[in-house]
Amino acid sequence: MMAKSLEREFKNKIILITGGTGSIGLGIAKQLAKYCPKEIRLFSNDENSIVESKETIGQNSVYKFMVGDVRERDRLNLALRDVDIVYHAAAMKHIDICEENPFDAVKTNVVGTSNILESAIIEGVKKFVFISTDKATNPTSTLGGSKLLAERLTLDAGSYVKNNKTIFSIVRFGNVIGSRGSVFQIFQNQIKNKKPLTVTDKRMTRFIMSISEAASMILKVTSISNTGEIYILKMPSIKIEDLAKGMVIVYGKRFPNYGNSIKIKISKTRERERFSELLISNDELSFCHDVGDMYKVSKVENKKRLSIKEFDSATAKKITQKKLHKTINELIDEYTSY
Numbered sequence: 001m002m003a004k005s006l007e008r009e010f011k012n013k014i015i016l017i018t019g020g021t022g023s024i025g026l027g028i029a030k031q032l033a034k035y036c037p038k039e040i041r042l043f044s045n046d047e048n049s050i051v052e053s054k055e056t057i058g059q060n061s062v063y064k065f066m067v068g069d070v071r072e073r074d075r076l077n078l079a080l081r082d083v084d085i086v087y088h089a090a091a092m093k094h095i096d097i098c099e100e101n102p103f104d105a106v107k108t109n110v111v112g113t114s115n116i117l118e119s120a121i122i123e124g125v126k127k128f129v130f131i132s133t134d135k136a137t138n139p140t141s142t143l144g145g146s147k148l149l150a151e152r153l154t155l156d157a158g159s160y161v162k163n164n165k166t167i168f169s170i171v172r173f174g175n176v177i178g179s180r181g182s183v184f185q186i187f188q189n190q191i192k193n194k195k196p197l198t199v200t201d202k203r204m205t206r207f208i209m210s211i212s213e214a215a216s217m218i219l220k221v222t223s224i225s226n227t228g229e230i231y232i233l234k235m236p237s238i239k240i241e242d243l244a245k246g247m248v249i250v251y252g253k254r255f256p257n258y259g260n261s262i263k264i265k266i267s268k269t270r271e272r273e274r275f276s277e278l279l280i281s282n283d284e285l286s287f288c289h290d291v292g293d294m295y296k297v298s299k300v301e302n303k304k305r306l307s308i309k310e311f312d313s314a315t316a317k318k319i320t321q322k323k324l325h326k327t328i329n330e331l332i333d334e335y336t337s338y
Contacts, residue, residue, distance in 0.1 A: 002220065009223045010035035016083045017042055018070055018116060019090035021049040023179035024131060026057055027215035028087055033062055043079055043090070045069040070112030076119040086120050087218060088113065088154075089131045091147070094181060096270050098143040109146035110153070117157045117168075125166050127222055130154040132172045132230075134207060134277040134313075141272035151230070158227035169225035172232045172279065174207025174313070176214050178331045183240060187247050196265035197244040203275045204240040205313040209233055210327070217294065230297040232279050232311075236319035246321070250328045276314035285311075 010032055017025045020042025029040050043066045044050055050065045057063060068075040070090045080086070091109050092098050098105035113130065120128050132151050135144035157168045177184045183206075187197050209217075213233060221231045241264065248262045269275075280288055280297060288306055289296045295306075309315040319327075 002223075005223050006219055007035045010037045010085075010219075012036065012038045013084040014039045014082050015041065015085045015087070016079060017087045017089060018044075019088075019131075020044050020065070021046060021053040022089060023211055024089045024176060024214055024218075025087070026053055027211040028089070028218055029057060029063065031212075031215045031219055033060055037062060039064055041066050041079060041083070043068050043070075045090075070116055071107055073115045073119065076116050077122070080116075080119045080123040080125060083120075083123060083125055085127045085129075085222060086116065086125050087129050087131065088116055091131075091150075093133070093143065095135070095141050095143050095272055098146065099141065099271050102142045105142050105146050109143075110149045113150035113153050117153055120166060121157065121160050127225075128154070128157070128166055128168045129218060129222055129225070130168070130170045131218070132170050134172060134174050134279050135274075136172065137278040137281050140274060143272075155228050155230075164227055167225060167227050169221060169227065170230040171214075171218055171221050172230055173214060174209055174233075174235045174237075174277065174279070176211055177208045177327065178211055178334070183243065184247075184328075184331055187244060191247065191251055191262055194261055196263040197247065198265050198267040199241045199244050200267055200269045200273060201275060202239075202241050202266060203314075204269075204273075205237050205276045206240060207235040207237050207277060207279065207313050207316070208319065209235045210330075221294075226298070228299055230280075230284075232295045232297070234293055234295065235279075236323070237313035237316040238319050238324065242318075242324070246324045246328055250325055250332070254329075254332065276312055278308075278313075279311040280308075282308065 015032060015037050017028055019025045021044040029042060032040055040062050041064045047067060066079055068079055092105045133147050136147035136151055139145040139148050151170055154168050154170055176182060190197050217233045244264045284297045285308055286301055287297050289302050
């Protein structure tokens with residue numbers, strides 16, 4: 001049923017993905033291509049990643065790569081011509097880089113989001129999905145604060161269109177394991193270079209999801225969402241130290257030359273780094289609904305209040321060792337060549 005619904009949603013549509021050559025952008029594009037869209041525009045400010053992505057994603061006439069920056073309104077206006085659906089994934093996403101470059105973080109994550117929202121309204125886009133992060137919940141960092149502001153802009157955008165002409169919704173992610181710059185890739189590079197795996201603190205926990213889970217969720221949300229709703233995938237959490245230990249075990253079995261020499265080192269926390277993440281705030285909890293494989297935050301109050309423990313990576317259900325090792329093996333198969 002969902003496959004037919006998605007085909008109706010995307011068939012013959014023109015779709016724009018900002019940050020289109022990033023891990024999430026490419027993941028969305030690959031899944032979208034199954035549903036016969038007219039055109040998928042992959043919008044990126046990185047020429048080199050466009051070249052690499054053409055190799056990664058394969059030859060398909062449905063893909064159109066576009067060079068541009070969300071900071072530039074004029075370029076966005078052109079990119080959004082005749083577009084039906086927008087996925088806004090372009091962002092500065094690394095905590096330490098955002099702390100060191102707050103002006104750029106705000107220009108990209110806040111002003112860039114404002115730009116594309118305004119262009120989407122002007123061009124009459126039918127659906128707009130903003131990809132956010134759990135760091136936007138009760139933010140303590142420049143990254144989290146900038147993404148929270150971007151969320152508020154997206155939620156407010158609906159007030160500028162009549163009769164829900166454009167539907168604006170949000171998906172809020174945990175850590176997308178295996179994505180570019182993720183902790184898995186950091187550990188993987190440390191293993192390859194025979195360096196110790198650096199865990200910043202034994203208490204560190206995070207919610208995790210795969211790229212394919214993230215992309216599937218985004219497509220589903222496109223089909224079911226109403227303006228002003230935030231969707232969150234039900235994800236397991238993990239202690240980062242347990243991820244490191246799992247990689248030591250799996251790599252040790254598969255690559256003895258690497259695995260047998262792997263050590264784990266406790267380093268120090270980065271500036272503004274939190275020990276755990278929250279998927280929703282206390283203010284949102286009263287408006288959070290269980291909708292199967294996801295949670296939905298809407299304007300409608302839920303009389304059956306959910307427990308905040310489900311949304312805190314320190315107290316939420318942890319991934320099993322069996323599932324963790326399976327995930328690590330899958331990521332190794334996808335990303336590693338030894």
